Amino acid sequence: MTQPNWYRDTTCKIHFDMHTPEHIHDVGRDFDPQAFARAVKATGAEAVCFFARCAYGWAYYPTAVGLPHPRLTRDLFGEGVHAMKAEGLRVIAYCAIDNAPSDLAAEHPEWPKRTPEGEPVPGHGTATSACAFGPFPHELLIPQFQEIAERYPVDGFFLDGVYQYFYRICHCENCRRGFGRDIPQANDDPNWRAYRHWQVQNVWETMDTAARAVEETRPGCLMGVNWLASVRWSVPPPPAIGYVTGDPPMQNCTFETALNLAAWAWRDVPADIMTQRMLHSWQDFTCRTPETIQTEFATGLASGAKLFVGDLLQPLTVQPDPDVMALMQVCFEFAQERVDVAAVGRRCADIAILSSPETTRGQGATWTVDDTPLRGAYHSIVTAGLTVDILFDDDLAEHLSRYRTLIVPEQRFISRTAGNAIAQFVRSGGGLVVIGALPKCVDPNEPDGAADSVAFETLTGLRRADRLSHELGYLQLRGTPAKHLWRDCDRFRPAIPVLGTPAAVEPDGATVLVNLTAPGETYQIGAKPPGEILEAPAITTFPCGDGTVMYCALPLASDVWKRGNPGARYVLEGMVREVTPDTTVERIGPSAVQVYAAANDDETVIQLVTYQPDGRTNMPHVIESPCEMTGVQIRVRDARAPRSVVVEPATTAETWTRQGDLTTIVVPPFTIHTAVRIRWC
Structure with a gap:
């Protein structure tokens, strides 16, 4: 029997990034796994995404399938997993999937992506870019996922770098043979659409196979793939994928959250958007404001999704910054006040x-x-x-x-x-x-x-x-x-x-x-x-x-x-x-307020999120002082009359007017987020 999808009931998650090239010495030397787990637990996080395999192709545990980081001092991943599980946290294994260490690539000449001249395509650092359309996923990646799932009590996998398979066209023999016709090169080649379709079908099948292999190894272990099934491809996810997720650019992450979840959150598979605590990118230690992250969290919850936020670790200490953890705690507390109302019903739209x-x-x-x-x-x-x-x-x-x-x-x-x-x-x-x-x-x-x-x-x-x-x-x-x-x-x-x-x-x-x-x-x-x-x-x-x-x-x-x-x-x-003359749900009032709806048989929840960047800088947008939003009404069309109307998280009862099948509710002033919960007669 298939295990329940735990991701549906897990709201607050943290991911820690730590891509470490081989010239960095003493990786994990000062790691205190118990202190790490306690610090994360104190934020209110329920799950942690922790490094098992980085973008340079190195593993952070003593693997028999791939290669461990040459300067790794301990079973960093394993010690972290056991400490976090002891604190009651779920653990997601982070695995980058687009590169192979150069030594492994040299031993397996059928793994690298190839130029038209047959040369291996360079990857990150000294690594080699891997081809997804030959044996590499089946001879290295999937066995490594199975190894991790067998050795460690992980709850899921987060695979990163799938989009790299589509950059830099591969001209290896596997791709030539698999596509079955000349691989396009010129921009006006008529075979581009067929080639990209062939790529997508192969990658989707490989990811589905990987998810099934992990589930067979450890029942209930879920797999998600960064940006798989997003608007970038506009192709739905493979059946075995456990969740859909993506880390958007930070210029306007509130809009990116709303837009991408509009393509995901209505589906049966759980979804989230991984925002960041960093202001500009994964290479930036500038901290964002809590109001900015809270607005993105509100957008995610109102969309019908879960929450994911990213941070950075340094490879010697591998300890979270206590000030960043304090920021995470503030934002997760904001989210937890809204979890119950956000879980009511299923997302719906006109x-x-x-x-x-x-x-x-x-x-x-x-x-x-x-x-x-x-x-x-x-x-x-x-x-x-x-x-x-x-x-x-x-x-x-x-x-x-x-x-x-x-x-x-x-x-x-x-x-x-x-x-x-x-x-x-x-x-x-x-x-x-x-x-x-x-x-x-x-x-x-x-x-x-x-x-x-x-x-x-x-x-x-x-x-x-x-x-x-x-x-x-x-x-x-x-x-x-x-x-x-x-x-x-x-x-x-x-x-x-x-x-x-x-x-x-x-x-x-x-x-x-x-x-x-x-x-x-x-x-x-x-x-x-x-x-x-x-x-x-x-x-x-x-x-x-x-x-x-x-x-x-x-x-x-x-x-x-x-x-x-x-x-x-x-x-x-x-x-x-x-x-569309008779819309079901509509927000009347300031255009800075976005409306979301969800419903079940007995009630409808209307969530409202304001977007108020300060507008004093260029990019990315920063929210520091969101004002109280007033003058907002919602109109809901339903043949039933309301039995009660409650505003949450304040839990105050509201009055309404009704004309025909249209109920109009004046929303009390709010900041960032509010929800109106309507129970029907």
Whole structure:
């Protein structure tokens, strides 16, 4: 019988980073495992991620499979594991998986990643970059995971460096033979999409195999892989993975937490985002403020996820900084006050945004999805006070029916199965907003030319036209049927410039709400004012089955993210509201407050998180003095009337008003986070 997933019930976790090259002497010399475990336990942490194998390929225990660090003075990992288990802490074994020590790589010439000339690709320090598509994972990594799980009472694994498998294309014989055709090199090679799909399928299968091997060795031992199944790939996790996780860049970690968990936290597998106590990076000892980390923790809990925070250890003492542990304790105490209410129900949302792996087509060697339009669409929806999740192509057939509306933001290609699921969703009454290019439907191994270009023409009531040459287009809403797409509180409707080439379409049943305005003659040292109104649709609407489809030919979402274009955001929001007239949950009030919803049979929990960076420096964003947030209301649509409404963690009862099936609640003033718990009659 499969063991229960302990990760679901473990909120507070700490990871300690300590990648140590071989020239560092006396590694672990002053380590006091009992003092280490007591210090971590005192923070309120429930689990610790501790180094077993670093990015240089060295092990921190006496391995018989790999190589221990040449200056290791003791079984550092093992002593730490036993001391932490004695304190009641769960232990996750950290293993970097992208490098092999050069001596091992020389003994196994089939392990290294190879250049086109056949030379090994250098890794970190003196290590060698390993190829994931040959025997390396099966001859070294998985046996080493099994060795760790057999020797030590670990509860899980955190694998790091999977993304390195996709950098620096490998030209070894295993890759040539496995892919079955020439490995692409030039950016215009038509085989890039098929090659990247082959890579993903292999890595996902290997990670699944590794997770199953660990579970067989130590039942209940879970495996997570840093950034696996994230938006970068837009492919769901393998079945055996025990949790999904990632450590985002620190420029705006609150947004990164919310965005990435929107793609993870609605799934059945538990998720978290590993924030850091360091201000800039894993090489920086500058400490962040507790208010910054608390805001990220609040975002994680409100998203329906768990918490993970990273710190640094020094290789001789291997002891946590007591001041950093005091910071961790403050932040974990903040989190524990909110754990119970955050655990109520399952995350739910009205809006879904599609991120397709097929959008890597045309990007050449770039293996990551261009998430710019995804970020712009997500930012627009959360700023509007609506609830939103992110779905991948392979999610749609099973999960799209949970949502009211789907946004397809500037996805030039999507999979055929995704296209079929979207068509069924719309014809059954779902709303659809398509931004930018009309997607073409294609399977991963098909060339671009085999894509179906008709499916989305049928859905939108449009047909493709000759390409437009402008790199800028304007929306002029005043006096058109689209004038309501600007926000209601303004008396003006200025022209909205949107950077990027507009898609060229013609109506084929769709109603045109506003046409494109071309840029006028250049003046003002490069300024391009609104010019001629073209006979080219900019925004259209089309009834399709029982649903409604709205389309905008301009890349609104990218312009929101790249330039912060408020007009583009208003239009995108307005289109979503047009096809989603009766939202289930909505925040009314300051746009700095993001709303999250979760529900079970008897109650709904609405969580609110404020984001208030001080704005006095460049990057990363720092929160030092968040003010009390006022003027916030939430509206919840449900046929049942509330039996009680309680605000937590203050546990104060609140009054509400009700009109039809809509309950409106005035939220008391709060700082960083609050939750409204509604029990229904």
